[in-house]
Amino acid sequence: MEFFRGVNVNWLGWKWYFLSFSLIFSVAGIVKMSYNWVHTIDGMHTPVPLSVDFRGGTQVQVQFANAPDINQIRHAVDASGIRDARIQNFGEAVNREVLISLPREQNENSLDTGRTLIETALSNHYANPFNIRNVQVVGATVGKQLERQAALATLYSMIGMLIYLWFRFQLIYGVAAVIACFHDTLITVGAFALTGQEISLTVIAAILTLVGYSMNDTIVVFDRIRENLRISRRESLPDLVNRSINQTLSRTVLTSGLTFLTVLSLYIFGGEVLRGFSFALVVGILIGTYSSIAVAAPMLVAYQEWRSNKGRNVALPAAKRSKS
Numbered sequence: 001m002e003f004f005r006g007v008n009v010n011w012l013g014w015k016w017y018f019l020s021f022s023l024i025f026s027v028a029g030i031v032k033m034s035y036n037w038v039h040t041i042d043g044m045h046t047p048v049p050l051s052v053d054f055r056g057g058t059q060v061q062v063q064f065a066n067a068p069d070i071n072q073i074r075h076a077v078d079a080s081g082i083r084d085a086r087i088q089n090f091g092e093a094v095n096r097e098v099l100i101s102l103p104r105e106q107n108e109n110s111l112d113t114g115r116t117l118i119e120t121a122l123s124n125h126y127a128n129p130f131n132i133r134n135v136q137v138v139g140a141t142v143g144k145q146l147e148r149q150a151a152l153a154t155l156y157s158m159i160g161m162l163i164y165l166w167f168r169f170q171l172i173y174g175v176a177a178v179i180a181c182f183h184d185t186l187i188t189v190g191a192f193a194l195t196g197q198e199i200s201l202t203v204i205a206a207i208l209t210l211v212g213y214s215m216n217d218t219i220v221v222f223d224r225i226r227e228n229l230r231i232s233r234r235e236s237l238p239d240l241v242n243r244s245i246n247q248t249l250s251r252t253v254l255t256s257g258l259t260f261l262t263v264l265s266l267y268i269f270g271g272e273v274l275r276g277f278s279f280a281l282v283v284g285i286l287i288g289t290y291s292s293i294a295v296a297a298p299m300l301v302a303y304q305e306w307r308s309n310k311g312r313n314v315a316l317p318a319a320k321r322s323k324s
Contacts, residue, residue, distance in 0.1 A: 007246045007249055008242075008246060009245075009246055011241075011293055011294070011297070012238050012297075012298055015298050018290075021294075022291075022295065025187050026183070026186055026187060026190065029186060029187060029190015029191065029194060030186075030190065032190065032193040032194050033047030033189075033193045034047070036049075036193060047189075047193060049196060051201075052101060054146055057101060057102050058101070058102040059101045059102075059135070059136045060099070060101075060102075060118045060132060060134075061090060061098075061099055061133040061134040061135070062099075062100060062131070062132055062133065063096055064096045064097075064098065064128045064130045065096070065128060065129035065130065066096065066128050068089075068097075068098050069128075070087055070088070070098070072128075073122070073126060076122055076124070076125035077121045079121070079124075080117070082102065082118075085102055086100070086101040087099070087101075091272035092272075097133065100118055114135060114137060115132055118132070119132065146201065150201070150204040153204070154185065154207060157208055157212070158178050158181055158182065158211065161174070161212075161215050162178045165177050172299075172303050175299075176218075176295075176296045176297075176300055177218045177219070177222070177296055179295070179296070179299065180218055180291040180299075181215055181291075183291050184210060184284060184287045184288045184291050187283070187287050188207060188287060189207070191279075191283045192279075195279075197275070197276055197279060198276060200277075202276060203280050205277070207280055207284065209281070210281065210284030210285065213284070213288055214284070214288030214289075214291060214292065217252060217255075217256065217289060218291070218292045218296045220252075220292075221244060221245060221248055221252075221296065221297055222300075224244040224247055224248050225240065225241055225297070228240050228244050228247075237300070237301055238301050241297050241298070241300065241301055245293055245297055256285060256288075259285055260282070263281035266278040266281070267279055267282050
């Protein structure tokens with residue numbers, strides 16, 4: 001199925017607009033993450049808010065009979081001697097739920113410690129009937145291990161894809177694709193920093209999914225570029241790259257568009273538990289599709305122009321003819 005026939009968009013002609021767009025969102029995310037690091041979040045030097053999965057501690061989900069007042073809950077918690085607790089609304093307002101996070105668990109082997117502290121604080125100082133819906137405890141040591149493993153998983157996935165593309169195409173293709181994936185990851189994580197949403201293990205899973213998704217979309221464009229290099233050796237590389245992107249545009253819109261609608265529905269209707277996961281997918285699919293066109297492919301042209309200026313006018317490798 002083709003949505004676009006005979007399309008002739010000069011994508012490389014917009015490269016400076018694309019660069020400006022990427023710089024604005026990348027720098028905004030970096031500035032916000034730097035601000036978070038300096039001012040600390042929950043007493044931790046971290047560029048983005050981390051869920052209990054990484055920072056360790058106790059997280060108690062409480063549902064109230066009447067609409068909860070965050071300020072009164074905070075006063076009740078402080079009056080009980082609990083310090084540095086994070087208190088925030090959870091889910092839709094109609095559910096009347098609040099998430100109370102304690103920065104550290106005094107007894108990591110028991111779910112009862114944090115639960116008892118919160119129950120006692122609310123019972124003694126907050127006149128609103130409540131019910132404990134869920135309690136989650138992660139030790140500080142485990143949280144640090146999970147944080148390290150999540151970072152390594154993302155790093156190893158990019159290194160693996162770089163090696164694959166090095167053998168599948170050429171090193172420059174792999175470098176361009178990995179830079180595009182890093183660009184996507186940076187903007188997605190920056191979006192969490194800018195919106196104040198927590199990064200959890202499910203968000204890391206979404207980011208790893210996006211790395212693969214973005215890479216696959218980039219490979220499709222690269223494969224068409226390499227095939228066109230075999231057919232049209234005399235065509236200038238910018239024109240050839242533009243034509244390759246236009247030829248794969250229908251496939252990109254079809255696959256990315258349908259996937260985006262699915263994750264958007266998940267973000268809207270999936271509830272608070274899946275909110276971070278679906279938010280990462282919504283942002284990542286948009287940025288990943290954009291980077292395949294606006295970041296990865298133009299890098300091939302920039303690299304080839306740089307080589308030409310250095311007197312190394314070596315063409316990019318073309319696809320091999322299929323054996324009949």
